[in-house]
Amino acid sequence: MNTLEARIQLRDVAQRGLELTRQIVARNRVEPDARTGLRALALEAREALVDAGYPGEATWRALQRASIGAETSNGDLDANFWSALSDDLASAIETLDSLLGPSRERDSDVRIIG
Numbered sequence: 474m475n476t477l478e479a480r481i482q483l484r485d486v487a488q489r490g491l492e493l494t495r496q497i498v499a500r501n502r503v504e505p506d507a508r509t510g511l512r513a514l515a516l517e518a519r520e521a522l523v524d525a526g527y528p529g530e531a532t533w534r535a536l537q538r539a540s541i542g543a544e545t546s547n548g549d550l551d552a553n554f555w556s557a558l559s560d561d562l563a564s565a566i567e568t569l570d571s572l573l574g575p576s577r578e579r580d581s582d583v584r585i586i587g
Contacts, residue, residue: 474521480529482517483518483529483565487562487569488566490511490518491566494562497550497555498550502550508540511536514539514540518532529569534561539558
């Protein structure tokens with residue numbers, strides 16, 4: 474996987490993570506499927522991080538925190554924690570979007586270089 478592909482993948486993973494964290498806040502509890510989903514997203518982010526480089530680290534860090542928060546949640550939902558995670562994921566998405574530019578297609582590299 475190259476850097477562009479990894480950053481696109483991380484951006485998509487961050488978006489799915491953001492949807493899950495917003496779902497957790499809306500339901501006011503961590504469902505088992507959300508817990509499993511966050512764990513899987515954190516693993517997927519970790520694999521893509523190697524190729525995505527430093528700009529992808531915010532996504533991985535936020536998803537790690539979300540996965541740990543979901544695993545350690547004992548029914549008491551800390552809305553501030555989940556809201557902060559949502560903000561962190563939104564910020565990570567913005568960072569990756571700014572690097573990916575208006576086109577998330579592969580040919581954007583050719584236009585910049587060419």
